[in-house]
Amino acid sequence: MPDTAVRELTYGEAVREAIAEEMRRDPRVFLIGEDVAEAGHPFKTLLGLVQEFGTQRIIDTPISEPGYAGIGVGAAMTGMRPVVDVMFGDFITLAMDQIVNQAAKVHYMSGGKLKVPIVFRTTLGATRRSAAQHSQSLHAWVSHVPGLKVALPSGPYEAKGLMKSAIRDDSPVVIFEDKMMYRVKGPVPAEDYTIPFGVAEIKRAGTDVTIVATSSMVTVALGAAKLLEEVGISAEVIDPRTTYPLDKQTLIDSARKTSRAIVVDEGYERYGVTAEIASVIADGAFYHLDAPVKRIGAMDVPVPFSPVLEDLTVPSEKSVFEAARALCGKA
Amino acid sequence: MPTNVIMPALELAQETGKILKWLKAPGDTVSKGEPIVEIETDKVTVEIEAPASGVLGDVTARAGDVVPVGTTIALIAGAGEAAVARPVPAGAPAVAALSGPVVNVAGQSPPAATIKASPLARKLAEEHAVDLARVKTNSGRIEKADVLAYVERRKVARAADGTAARLIAASPKARRLAAERGLDIGTLHGSGPGGAILAADVGAAKAPLVAAAPPATVGVSNVWRIMAERMTASWTTAPHFYLVREVNVSRLVSWREKASKHTGARITYTDLLVKLVAATIAQHPGMNAAWKDGTIVRNADINLGLAVAIDDGLVVPVVHRADTLKLPELAARREDVVSRAQAGKLRPADIQGGGFTISNLGMYGVDAFNAIVNPPQAGILAVGRIADRVVAVNGQPAVQPTLVLTLSCDHRAIDGARAAQFLGALADLIEEPALLV
Numbered sequence: 001m002p003d004t005a006v007r008e009l010t011y012g013e014a015v016r017e018a019i020a021e022e023m024r025r026d027p028r029v030f031l032i033g034e035d036v037a038e039a040g041h042p043f044k045t046l047l048g049l050v051q052e053f054g055t056q057r058i059i060d061t062p063i064s065e066p067g068y069a070g071i072g073v074g075a076a077m078t079g080m081r082p083v084v085d086v087m088f089g090d091f092i093t094l095a096m097d098q099i100v101n102q103a104a105k106v107h108y109m110s111g112g113k114l115k116v117p118i119v120f121r122t123t124l125g126a127t128r129r130s131a132a133q134h135s136q137s138l139h140a141w142v143s144h145v146p147g148l149k150v151a152l153p154s155g156p157y158e159a160k161g162l163m164k165s166a167i168r169d170d171s172p173v174v175i176f177e178d179k180m181m182y183r184v185k186g187p188v189p190a191e192d193y194t195i196p197f198g199v200a201e202i203k204r205a206g207t208d209v210t211i212v213a214t215s216s217m218v219t220v221a222l223g224a225a226k227l228l229e230e231v232g233i234s235a236e237v238i239d240p241r242t243t244y245p246l247d248k249q250t251l252i253d254s255a256r257k258t259s260r261a262i263v264v265d266e267g268y269e270r271y272g273v274t275a276e277i278a279s280v281i282a283d284g285a286f287y288h289l290d291a292p293v294k295r296i297g298a299m300d301v302p303v304p305f306s307p308v309l310e311d312l313t314v315p316s317e318k319s320v321f322e323a324a325r326a327l328c329g330k331a
Numbered sequence: 332m333p334t335n336v337i338m339p340a341l342e343l344a345q346e347t348g349k350i351l352k353w354l355k356a357p358g359d360t361v362s363k364g365e366p367i368v369e370i371e372t373d374k375v376t377v378e379i380e381a382p383a384s385g386v387l388g389d390v391t392a393r394a395g396d397v398v399p400v401g402t403t404i405a406l407i408a409g410a411g412e413a414a415v416a417r418p419v420p421a422g423a424p425a426v427a428a429l430s431g432p433v434v435n436v437a438g439q440s441p442p443a444a445t446i447k448a449s450p451l452a453r454k455l456a457e458e459h460a461v462d463l464a465r466v467k468t469n470s471g472r473i474e475k476a477d478v479l480a481y482v483e484r485r486k487v488a489r490a491a492d493g494t495a496a497r498l499i500a501a502s503p504k505a506r507r508l509a510a511e512r513g514l515d516i517g518t519l520h521g522s523g524p525g526g527a528i529l530a531a532d533v534g535a536a537k538a539p540l541v542a543a544a545p546p547a548t549v550g551v552s553n554v555w556r557i558m559a560e561r562m563t564a565s566w567t568t569a570p571h572f573y574l575v576r577e578v579n580v581s582r583l584v585s586w587r588e589k590a591s592k593h594t595g596a597r598i599t600y601t602d603l604l605v606k607l608v609a610a611t612i613a614q615h616p617g618m619n620a621a622w623k624d625g626t627i628v629r630n631a632d633i634n635l636g637l638a639v640a641i642d643d644g645l646v647v648p649v650v651h652r653a654d655t656l657k658l659p660e661l662a663a664r665r666e667d668v669v670s671r672a673q674a675g676k677l678r679p680a681d682i683q684g685g686g687f688t689i690s691n692l693g694m695y696g697v698d699a700f701n702a703i704v705n706p707p708q709a710g711i712l713a714v715g716r717i718a719d720r721v722v723a724v725n726g727q728p729a730v731q732p733t734l735v736l737t738l739s740c741d742h743r744a745i746d747g748a749r750a751a752q753f754l755g756a757l758a759d760l761i762e763e764p765a766l767l768v
Contacts, residue, residue, distance in 0.1 A: 259504050259530060289503050289504050290502040290503075290523075291523070329529070
């Protein structure tokens with residue numbers, strides 16, 4: 001009797017297991033990026049992969065994001081299924097032409113003759129004391145572009161299931177892992193499973209307020225929900241899991257049920273993921289809302305290096321709790 | 332000297348009159364006796380006739396204005412005379428708003444012709460239906476920009492009217508729930524931020540018992556309002572008593588047939604009753620009286636009011652000196668005032684001076700009813716229908732046409748015995764009209 005039901009993996013181990021399983025399943029899958037082979041990635045998420053698959057499939061590159069991103073797009077167009085590792089989400093800025101103008105467009109511009117089954121694997125999340133150029137959450141940038149799918153795993157289970165779906169998807173997928181969650185443990189089935197894109201998960205059922213949260217903000221929202229429960233407010237927490245495709249209906253249905261909604265995301269608040277989701281909810285649940293849809297994103301500042309200041313820039317259990325309480329008129 | 336057109340006092344207690352409509356415009360030539368303006372008083376809508384021939388001018392009261400009686404509302408200039416603006420006499424009571432949101436003080440707006448405005452401004456004002464008197468100008472002469480600015484402000488003001496309901500803070504859900512339950516969002520108490528109405532506030536509000544249509548409020552006319560006020564005043568101040576008498580109308584019926592045939596006029600029972608009541612009152616002048624300031628005032632003439640139902644209430648035109656009129660004259664007079672009452676065209680004289688009133692609901696199949704005295708009169712006769720009824724004649728039941736009369740009296744002006752004598756004499760006359768001589 002396998003111990004699948006109770007087996008726990010860290011978020012990092014779940015990512016590695018997903019990639020390894022897919023590489024074993026499909027010889028067209030390979031991984032390319034900086035410090036991915038011998039180093040096993042600076043966050044140690046890829047340890048052991050080069051030993052199993054060799055340097056032909058776990059490929060170290062020079063520090064050149066546009067270069068290896070271009071290699072990945074070309075390989076995908078010609079039949080491979082590359083996983084391109086962009087160490088920090090901040091660095092996708094360097095690869096943006098390959099991601100936005102090439103990967104996202106080729107299928108359309110070739111009249112469907114070419115596919116780009118590529119995965120850009122990168123990170124988001126602050127509070128690692130990595131300063132302004134290594135702490136941003138820029139998933140809104142790619143969520144904005146038609147032709148790209150964007151996944152935001154919120155825990156080990158999601159990390160494995162979404163990665164496997166990403167690798168098997170025939171479209172370009174950008175998957176943002178929260179760098180602060182790699183050591184977070186959670187139950188992960190040993191058997192093969194995937195998580196479909198565009199299907200939100202209700203993490204916690206509630207009746208008074210809907211909290212839509214992405215990535216590590218799901219944990220923050222669940223913590224806030226516990227605090228809210230103590231003051232008699234029942235919060236429903238929903239993880240969209242992918243910002244595109246977005247499971248609008250689940251979000252709208254929940255907001256219709258609770259009449260109140262807060263959207264929490266670690267990206268910059270302005271023009272961000274929170275704005276998009278809040279607008280979807282306002283549009284779909286307007287006549288069922290008893291309060292304006294509230295957004296909580298990262299402070300609109302470069303992420304400070306000072307730990308004290310950095311902590312202030314991102315949503316916390318306390319800030320979500322207080323926002324929800326105010327929204328429910330119990331502040 | 333130009334002749335003043337004055338807001339007339341059409342009844343003792345009238346303080347103001349409302350201009351309904353000018354039938355003549357300033358500059359029109361009018362002849363003496365020609366209707367020039369429609370006025371609504373406490374009782375009726377009347378046409379005021381030109382008091383002189385000439386050119387109408389200096390119109391200071393506009394349609395909708397409520398003007399104190401005695402106020403000059405226009406001038407009629409004779410041949411060769413110029414209409415000279417006259418100030419409202421000093422000490423004239425301030426204009427009182429009886430009803431309606433806007434009361435224009437007489438003389439507030441100068442006539443359009445005297446306003447300085449450029450030809451283009453006038454053209455624009457006409458295109459946008461702008462009253463130049465309302466347009467402000469800094470230069471003293473209204474120009475294009477002044478008119479356009481006014482139009483813009485008016486647009487904003489009108490738009491604001493429509494948004495009043497939306498200015499109430501309420502959540503979308505609360506609005507939807509309120510609408511679904513037929514609640515007026517403006518009547519709810521909000522518990523949300525800044526007093527915003529939330530869904531819970533709608534839930535707390537009591538839904539109307541019948542979810543269907545709310546009761547309709549019917550706006551009433553001046554005539555109706557006055558009727559309500561006068562009846563309330565009568566009912567609450569005049570101590571009423573009622574005398575009921577059933578009379579045999581066999582003779583009355585045959586009299587009407589003969590009279591109609593004889594005169595060729597359409598004679599109604601009401602006409603006969605007017606004739607008989609007038610004759611009876613001549614013998615019993617106590618019935619033709621009013622209680623006024625602690626004394627009984629007896630009327631010199633026998634003027635009988637006829638209660639007439641019109642579309643928007645009840646009016647009581649008067650047949651003056653009914654005792655002096657022959658039947659065909661009575662019938663003609665009755666037909667004239669009733670038809671004009673129904674058309675809303677009663678003149679002031681038609682409603683003045685009534686001393687006693689007859690109210691006939693026989694045509695509605697009513698057997699008998701108790702009327703409310705029409706103040707300040709002492710009595711009103713309520714007339715039911717003529718029907719074949721079983722009565723005792725010489726100890727035997729017999730079927731005869733009868734009529735039930737109910738006399739309502741103000742006990743301050745007449746007592747039961749004297750009223751009974753009047754009613755007895757009237758009944759005798761009805762049962763034997765030949766006694767009329």
